[in-house]
Amino acid sequence: MSNLTKIAVLGAGSWGTVLADLLVNNGHQVDLWGNSAEMAAEINEQHTNRHYLPEFQINPAVHATLDLKETLTDAEAVLFVLPTAAIRPVAQQLVPVLAELKTQPILISATKGLELESHDRISQIMADVFPKEIADGLVIFSGPSHAENVATHDLTSLTVASQKMANARWVQKIFMNNYFRLYTNDDMLGVELGGALKNVIAIGAGMLHGLGYGDNAKAALMTRGLAEISRLGVKMGANPLTFMGLSGIGDLIVTCTSVNSRNWRCGNALGEGQPLAEVLANMGMVVEGVGTAEAVHELSQQMAVEMPISEAIYQVLYEEADLRAEITKLMHRDARNEAEFEN
């Protein structure tokens, strides 16, 4: 066992690779677990991951592997940076390995989405899969943070939320450096919802851009998008102030305004008239807002909360609704007071 803090990073895509690099820059030991032998060899031998980050030189101390047991051995924390759809099956793979190793690492999730069908947040999936003593310590890691910016050490601030504030503070400490700043928050529900739901609104922002709409339209979409995210979140029990923070409005701003955003780029291509299947095939990276739009469509009905913008985006993605007709419908909803929080 070495004296370094070892972190297991699961998911060798754009965000996982950059976070592994950051942790190694901070003096920690990292095993980066992926599912492509070719990519692991490229990371270990050339210190690049060109499919996701064409220009990025990875710290040579990042070690990529396909071996889950090797990854988890001696790890004090396990950072999940996988698409939402992969969280449950990968978590299920971890359980017997951790039992065999007799360890209880701190779980951290940087994934942003709601699971299809169950509508579960990542914390709910973890609670289903892991023993309570491990699941209860989960830390959610969220906020405005495109991998492309962190790769160039651009200044970035995020939120870490947990039911166990000692764990959140530990994560804060291991990640912070002169380009990466973290704040703690005890509202895990609000932090998770903000990170997942903004992806749907970002698809809408891209759609507006693709159709040629201007800044007024995008600002209105973000503002009213945040109103409906907060409405659902508060009804579910989240702290309304969380939506004013980094994992709420902060992440909504970056995702709705950046060409780095996969969700924005997906929406933009749809607005320009490309079919969804073609857009997703060309992206080569996960576009979380597409699956989350379906989960939100069901969750908002279940919670009896109106989310007209997310619903319009769902209709375009899944029900072949005409995008311009959905925008017209939104503009002609009943007149109301801005401060009405119920609908």
Ligand SMILES: NC(=O)C1=CN([C@@H]2O[C@H](COP(=O)(O)OP(=O)(O)OC[C@H]3O[C@@H](n4cnc5c(N)ncnc54)[C@H](O)[C@@H]3O)[C@@H](O)[C@H]2O)C=CC1
């Ligand atoms: N890319 C970014 O800038 C940010 C991404 N996120 C979130 O992080 C999560 C991951 O996003 P990205 O890194 O962008 O995705 P990505 O598409 O770049 O990479 C995902 C990686 O997970 C791997 N993977 C998928 N299923 C797997 C499985 N069953 N076992 C092992 N590996 C598997 C894929 O092969 C791929 O390498 C998403 O929830 C996203 O919303 C959050 C903040 C920033």
Ligand SMILES: O=C(CO)COP(=O)(O)O
């Ligand atoms: O969550 C993100 C930035 O904070 C990443 O968003 P995209 O997946 O749209 O790139």
